[in-house]
Amino acid sequence: MKNKKTLILGASTKAERASYKAINNLVSRGYSVLAIGQNAGEVAGVKIQTKAIPLKNIDTISLYLKASRQRDYYNYIVEASPKRVIFNPGSENPELSQLLELNNIKAESACTLVLLATDQY
Structure with a gap:
C-alpha cells in the first residue's frame, strides 16, 4: 500500500x-509525499510549497499546525477529500475533526512517526 499519497501540512x-522527520520517514519507505509549510525549502527531495497546491488522489493529510493556524485550510482539506487526516500531537482540533466527519473523512488523533514505526500507517 505504498501508493498512499500523503500531504504534510x-x-x-x-x-x-x-x-521534517515524517517527510524523511515517508520518502525512505517509498511513499509519495507533498509538503506545504510556512517557509519554502526541500526535505528528502520533497519541495516545501508555501501556498496551497492542487491536490489529487490524496490518501492522507498529516497535520503539523496548531489549531489556530488550521482554519485557513479547512476548505482546502475538505475539497482535497483525503481518506483520512492525522492530527499529530499539538495539532488536535475538535472543530476541524467535526467538519471532517461531516464530510466522511476520517479524523485520526495519532502520530505519523509512531504509525510508521509500528507498521500501522
Missing part, C-alpha cells in the same frame, strides 16, 4: 521538527 526544514 505544516512542513519544516528544521531537522528537529516532527514534520
